[in-house]
Amino acid sequence: MTSPVLALRRAILDRAEGDETLLSLMGGVLRLHDEPPRAAAPVYALFGDVTAKDWSTDTDRGHEQTLSIVVWSERGSARDALAVAERFSDILDDAPLALDGHRLVNLRVTELSSVRDRDSRLTRVTLRLRAVTEVF
Incomplete structure (x- = not known):
């Protein structure tokens, strides 16, 4: 079984890859990574910290996740990072x-x-999310 964290990340990637507006804001390609890319020019985004807490009951299994997406942009371009984060x-x-x-x-x-x-001196915009999932 896929972990709830990895399943949610994959679904976020799939959703983001299909959004033409987001791709345009990021220079035509989705730049959402697990780790900072070497020598990549901003604007790019990273999956940030995540916590998955079990909330299972006797009859249902599930998790509550708090996660973040961190958007980085070049010096002096906070507007670009904010636009990407707002699109996410x-x-x-x-x-x-x-x-x-x-x-x-x-x-x-x-x-x-x-x-x-x-x-x-790069701008960093952090988008925090909360997800609740159940196991099939």
Whole structure:
């Protein structure tokens, strides 16, 4: 059985790959990675921290996940990072995603925050989400 974390990530990737507006904002290709790409120019996004908590009962198995997508953009282009993060929010908030081995009960965007990274001076926008899943 696929883990709920990996199943949700795959579904997010599938949803994002099919969104022409998001692809356009990211330069024509989806740049959503597990790790920072070597020498990649921003704008790109990373799967950030995730926590999956078991909420199983005697009759049902499931998880509550809190996860993040972190968007990075070049110096002086906070607008680009915010536009990408807001598009992720638009396509993921309450989206009816199909998960392998799991059923998505709900997916909500809970927070969007923007900061300038002290070391690189790149803009970092973090989109936080909450998902509840059940095992088939």
